[in-house]
Amino acid sequence: MLSDPFSHLPTTACRTIDMQKGDVLFRQNQTTSGLYRVVFGSVTLQRSGLGGDTLTLHRAVSGGLFAEASVFSATYHCDAICTEAGSVIKIEKADVVATMQSNLAFSEGFTRLLAVQVQQYRAHIELLAIPSAKERILAAVHAGYFDATVTELATRINLSHEACYRALRGLCDDGRMIRVGRGKYTLS
Amino acid sequence: MLSDPFSHLPTTACRTIDMQKGDVLFRQNQTTSGLYRVVFGSVTLQRSGLGGDTLTLHRAVSGGLFAEASVFSATYHCDAICTEAGSVIKIEKADVVATMQSNLAFSEGFTRLLAVQVQQYRAHIELLAIPSAKERILAAVHAGYFDATVTELATRINLSHEACYRALRGLCDDGRMIRVGRGKYTLS
DNA sequence: GATCTTTTATGATCTGGATCACATGCTTTC
DNA sequence: GAAAGCATGTGATCCAGATCATAAAAGATC
Structure with a gap:
């Protein structure tokens, strides 16, 4: 039920990347190349407004995924910056797309992940409405x-x-x- | 590419429901039975806080889907209320789950839908941060x-x-x- | 260990949006 | 067509949170 869908991916799809605080994993508008899982450390997804102000959209810690939706998008929609040194696993977009088309268990698991995200974002919007x-x-x-x-x-x-x-x-x-x-x- | 994934569903999965302004399609915490597409008219998804204040999470108009994430959830997370008379197509959750497991094209289309939602919510959160x-x-x-x-x-x-x-x-x-x-x- | 940066923390001031109050016009309904 | 209900406005007041200023402590860097 809650098993990791990414276990269905070929081993070549994943690559471990060490990161130091402040490292940029990707930037807004860059061409998407994959999604990520945090092994340890932490990463924030943020967008910088026209001013110097930054907005934190998401913060991923150990075990957390980020940039899942990038699989269906040509470019990243925010910056991913390491806030605590650690490492992440990068999962190649091409492999995700290919596995989705060949493996139903993976496809369903990945879809469920996105559905959970949708509900989390809805909850967040509700929270932001508290005066x-x-x-x-x-x-x-x-x-x-x-x-x-x-x-x-x-x-x-x-x-x-x-x-x-x-x-x-x-x-x-x-x-x-x-x-x-x-x-x-x-x-x- | 952008063809409707729901065309892959069996015809028995869908049921047209006429609605009048004020009609409740479902309420928060009710057991989920399916997702919806607006044919014409409009529906708002809202949550009522502990006070009498209501929060609009989403507004679906002609062609729009809502409650997609309900497929992976036991209960609805908000109320769906008709704001303009019209009709909706209800798509049975059980059929969506079954079709996802047997039809890759449907599965991929549905996943893409959720990915788009994720990005829309992110954009909305960003908008709410504008002072x-x-x-x-x-x-x-x-x-x-x-x-x-x-x-x-x-x-x-x-x-x-x-x-x-x-x-x-x-x-x-x-x-x-x-x-x-x-x-x-x-x-x- | 000296310097720099970041986080924590609090105080003073100011302002933008919430709240309250009210008027009008458009629909809907009976 | 009278009444009710809701959307559209606007004006007055108030206050919560933004902003500015400052400082101490912790952590990073050299």
């Missing part, structure tokens, strides 16, 4: 978004980092969260 | 979101309808948009 900063943060923490820095969380949920720190403190004052250390908070 | 109401509306108009009422647009892009009207007027004052009638605006 209050405190409630939005609480929802984000419940959804497991707060797995890195406060600053990173802030960019993901459309808040300034100042507002994010303040709201976190407010939640602690309310007794709804607990500060367990510098930059570390948990649900109470 | 200024005027710029956000402009981006939404460019993306073709403004196909119904101003009120509907407002809920889709996380603005109050008042702010939306005011920003539209501001854009007209700037000469970046033109008011062509009551509730009708176009890019200049």
Whole structure:
């Protein structure tokens, strides 16, 4: 049921790539060559607006996939940048396309992956519609978004980092969260 | 390439349903039974928060699909409500699953559909990150979101309808948009 | 270990959008 | 055609979060 669909790919389809913090795996508008799985470390998918402001679309950690939709797109739609050193497995687009056409189990597994993504994005859009900063943060923490820095969380949920720190403190004052250390908070 | 993957389904998989404005096609948390295509009229997918506020996740018009991801989910994640009378074709989940396992062309077409959705949602999240109401509306108009009422647009892009009207007027004052009638605006 | 960068954190100020209030016109319905 | 309901506006007020400024601590770099 939840077995890894990528086990159906030929071994030549995958290539391990080591990465250092700040490394760019691909950039917006580049021709797509494949999708990726994080082995360890972390990668953020981001787009830079016309100003210098960056928007985090997704953050992939160990075991996570990213750029799945690139298989059906000519160019990447965002930048992929390493935020914690580690390694990723690159899966060649051509192999994915070929295997999809020859292997039903792979095809179904890959489709399921995309369906899950669709639901995650819908949930994210719903989260972004929460007007209050405190409630939005609480929802984000419940959804497991707060797995890195406060600053990173802030960019993901459309808040300034100042507002994010303040709201976190407010939640602690309310007794709804607990500060367990510098930059570390948990649900109470 | 862009041919309709659903042409591969058995004829018994589809059923036409007429709908009146306000009709509920399904509700959040109901067991999923299939996905839908709009023949004519329109349907909005929305979630109601704990308060009375509703959030529009998607709006499907003629030719549009909705609830695709339901094929991989046990329950619907939002309400589907008719906003303009018309008809929809309901496609049975069981038939989709069966056809996916027996027909590669269908499977690939369906997967591509989901991939497109993923990219659309990503673009939407990016749009929601635009801080200024005027710029956000402009981006939404460019993306073709403004196909119904101003009120509907407002809920889709996380603005109050008042702010939306005011920003539209501001854009007209700037000469970046033109008011062509009551509730009708176009890019200049 | 000195320097640089990033994250954490808080305070002060300002503003854009939410909210409240209200009027009008267009549809729909009975 | 009267009444109800909804979309379209606009004006007044208020406040939450953006922005600017500053500082300390941690981590990276040399």
